Amino acid sequence: MSGQVRWFMPLIIILLLTTVGCSNDEPSQSTDTLEMIKVQLMVPDKVSTQDDVALQIKLTQGGQPVDDADHVQFQVWNEKDEPAAPAVDQGMNPEDLEAQGAITAQSTGDGIYEANYAFEETGVYVVQVHVTAGAMHAMPRTKVTVESASGN
Structure with missing residues (x-):
């Protein structure tokens, strides 16, 4: 045995x-795990004070366009006047962004979201987009140089 x-x-x-x-x-x-969202800012480097500028992003996840994001908002400020960051326990919800002048973008299809903006004064501006899609949030930013319409 x-x-x-x-x-x-x-x-x-x-x-x-x-x-x-x-x-x-x-x-x-x-x-x-879900793939992260990818936000591609499509904002011109230079604009004129007379131009109505289309601020755009392309939103994808796993290489596929995302047309049903929860919130897409553009926040624009002169680089000399950066807004105060929210308190750690506060966060930055869409209503708070809107109260600070953020512009809500609309989906135009194929993962593209767009909002129009007119720069009134010359200078260097920061354009930051806040994107929330499901549990993911992205906040890429870029700079735009605004020149006078007459080229001065």
Whole structure:
């Protein structure tokens, strides 16, 4: 009988290890993470004070366009007048951004969101977009140089 136990024990150990190994693989497959959203700002580098400028982004996730973002808002300020950052416990919700003058963008399809903006004074401006899609939030920014309409 002891010969049978010696032969049977390694088989039981192999079966247990195989079962444990397979059960460890399953949770990793079921907890796949979502791909991050990708926001491509499409804003001109230079504009004129007379121009009505289309501020645009292209929003994708996993290489596919996203047309159902929860919120897309553009915030524009002169680089000399950067707004105060919100308190850590406060966050920055769409209503707070709107109260600070942010412009809500509309989807035009194919992952493109657009809002029109007219720069009234010359200078260097920061254009930051706040995008919320599901549980993801992105806030890329760029700079725009605004020159007078007469070129001065």
